[in-house]
Amino acid sequence: DVKVTQSSRYLVKRTGEKVFLECVQDMDHENMFWYRQDPGLGLRLIYFSYDVKMKEKGDIPEGYSVSREKKERFSLILESASTNQTSMYLCASSPERLAKNIQYFGAGTRLSVL
Amino acid sequence: SQQGEEDPQALSIQEGENATMNCSYKTSINNLQWYRQNSGRGLVHLILIRSNEREKHSGRLRVTLDTSKKSSSLLITASRAADTASYFCAPGEYGNKLVFGAGTILRVKS
Numbered sequence: 001d002v003k004v005t006q007s008s009r010y011l012v013k014r015t016g017e018k019v020f021l022e023c024v025q026d027m028d029h030e031n032m033f034w035y036r037q038d039p040g041l042g043l044r045l046i047y048f049s050y051d052v053k054m055k056e057k058g059d060i061p062e063g064y065s066v067s068r069e070k071k072e073r074f075s076l077i078l079e080s081a082s083t084n085q086t087s088m089y090l091c092a093s094s095p096e097r098l099a100k101n102i103q104y105f106g107a108g109t110r111l112s113v114l
Numbered sequence: 115s116q117q118g119e120e121d122p123q124a125l126s127i128q129e130g131e132n133a134t135m136n137c138s139y140k141t142s143i144n145n146l147q148w149y150r151q152n153s154g155r156g157l158v159h160l161i162l163i164r165s166n167e168r169e170k171h172s173g174r175l176r177v178t179l180d181t182s183k184k185s186s187s188l189l190i191t192a193s194r195a196a197d198t199a200s201y202f203c204a205p206g207e208y209g210n211k212l213v214f215g216a217g218t219i220l221r222v223k224s
Contacts, residue, residue, distance in 0.1 A: 033211075041216060042117075042202070042214050042215050042217055043202070043214040045211065045213065058211075059213075088154075090157070101212065102147065103157075103204075103212060104159070105156030105158070106156050107155055107156045108154070108156050110154070
């Protein structure tokens, strides 16, 4: 079974802190994604990566950056956390097969910025 | 990328009844996927239907796709309390990104 592991289930940080959210997948997937989920807004794509050291902006990249130094790990970085970044963050991965781009999700990290 | 729009926003039914959720989208797709999310957890893939398919079954799930109307429906038959969750459709364009809508919240009462 595919496993996508997010490093923390719950995280509390202070405004202005630098925050790292880590995601690791064990299926050698090429593609990895970071979403945030807010009530009534569904999932919104922050960044995605289709290869090591490659990244592309999603729909809401402002205030975030990402790092993919190894194929299995995709990190989301909040350079200076703000209260409006309080949200549920979901990581996902998918294989490089265009006809069957099923995404496998981690359990999520609920981040509170105080 | 386009977003799927699920309808209704919320649905409450009794155990044993069928639940139907609908999804509409705007442009051409390669496939359409449905996912489930239990409260506070990540999404789990349920079923994928390709653009050249009209209907697909998986256990108690039945998905239809009408590309002429740009719509899809998910039917859960003989629902159980464990089916209580949010359900999302994700139209897949010719690429690897999916765009999820706000979902349908299904509550199955026992």
